[in-house]
Each structure stands twice: as structure tokens, then as C-alpha cells.
Amino acid sequence: MEIYAFIVLSVLAIGSALGMILNKNTVNSALFLVLHLISLAGIYLLLKAQFLAIVQIIVYAGAIMVLFLFVIMLLNVADEPSLFDRFRVGYFLAFLLGVAVLGQIVYSVAGVAGILPQISPEMERIGTVEAVGDVLFTEYLMPFEMTAILLTAAVVGALMVAQFKSGKVSRA
Amino acid sequence: MISIEWLISLSAVLFTIGLIGVLIRRNAVVVFMCIELMLNAVNLSLVAFSAYHGDIAGQILVFFSLSVAAAEAVVGLAIIIAIFRNNLSVDIGDINLLRF
Secondary structure, X not given: OHHHXXXXXXXXXXXXXXXXXXXXXXXXXHHHHHHHHHHHHHHHHHOOOHHHHHHHHHHHHHHHHXXXXXXXXXXXXXXXXXXXXOOOHHHHHHHHHHHHHHHHHHHHHHHOHHHOOOOOHHHHOOOOHHHHHHHHOOXXXXXXXXXXXXXXXXXXXXXXXXXXXXXXXXXX | OOOHHHHHHHHHHHHHHHHHHHHHOOEHHHHHHHHHHHHHHHHHHHHHHHHHHOOOHHHHXXXXXXXXXXXXXXXXXXXXXXXXXXXXXXXXXXXXXXXX
């Protein structure tokens, strides 16, 4: 049963990722990315990481992708005219480089395939909100607070970068 | 139960798709989304290792990488908006101010 769910979800993930990079329309690419993130959340659920699955949907598919869609509609850019209309050497080189990277990763994973661990018996109880929160607010409290500072700095920095009018940029 | 090799292979394939997308797309926003795709592929392998070791540290790391990805998306999109205001284009071929 889990195997079939995994196959469906991974085909969905790979298909939506391909749809994202091959689509001319930027809004459609963003919506394909949302589908990809939701299917990854399904795979997290199969791995008993409930907390991360929910956070993936709320934060990634909810917040970050809404931000992306706002920016796409704000910029109102036209479709890319010449994607795959004609053959380019660059596409071929990019494909070759991608295959090389994939081969490298698969080779290095295959090298340790025998010594990878089998399923842990503890697996059932990790990944719940209770278990994650328990560790997050005791052992990892300091990095957690640092995350708050990081997000505040990101918001302030984004406002500073994005608010200037063109031509009024001070070149101090 | 799913074997861990399948999860790592799926993660590698998704990472490769993201890499090819970064290389072939010209729109800066789509390039940015491809970077998010690569981040997610690595997150998937972290969750897989965490589940198979029975150790929660991997999931905590994914949590932090998610918040860093949120911060990165905010700042990166602000930079894209600033470039668009000055340049009226998000084509990465047109942005060559720092090219020597």
C-alpha cells in the first residue's frame, strides 16, 4: 500500500517539477511548483513526519508561493518567446551537465547502498508535533530564537531593497 | 516499507531537474523557483535519513532550512523587484551590470 502511494506521489512530484521548468507561462510554473510541494508533503507523511508535512503545506505552498505569485503578477512579464522553439546548444549542454550531476549523486549513493540502515523501530514516534516541539524548545532553543532574528532581518532588508524608486536611489 | 535508496534517488532526480531548470530558463523568477526546487530535494533526503535513523535532528534541520528558504525568497524577490524597476526586465541575459 505504502509502495503504491509512494510511486504515485513521486511520479506526481517529478511530473510537476518537469512541468514547472518546461512551461512558458510563469504563473503556470508557480502553480506546478505548488503541486510539487504538496506531493512532497505527501511523501513526508509516508515517512511519518507529520509536523513537517503540515509546515510544508502552510509555509511553502501557502506563504512563500503566494509571495511568488504576487511578484509574478506585479511584474507582469510576458511569456518566454523562444523556449524550445528552436534547438540551442545551451539546452543540450545544460541537459548533459544535469545528467552528469545525477550520475555523480547516484554513483556516490550506490557506493554506500549496502551499509545504509534498515528501518528504525523508533520511527513510529518521531515526527509528531509533540516530539518535534519537545526537542525544538529545549535542545535547539538558541537556533530557534536566531531564526526569529533572521526573519526580522530578512523582512527589514527586503523593505529597504524594494522600496526605492528608480532614479531616486542615493549613490552615497 | 519504502527502501531508502528510492527516496535518495527521487531526491537526486528532483535536484537534477532543478539544476537543469536553473541552466535553461531565462526568467529570473523561474530560476528562483528552480532554486526552491533544489532546496526541497535536499530537504527530502534529510527527512528520509532522519526517519530511517530514528533521529529527529534531521527534521529539525529541515525546519531551519525552511525558515532560511523563506528569508531567502523574501530578499531575493525584493532584489528582483529592484532590478525590474531599474531595468524593466527580469531576463537574466539582460542583467549584465557586473559582467566584466
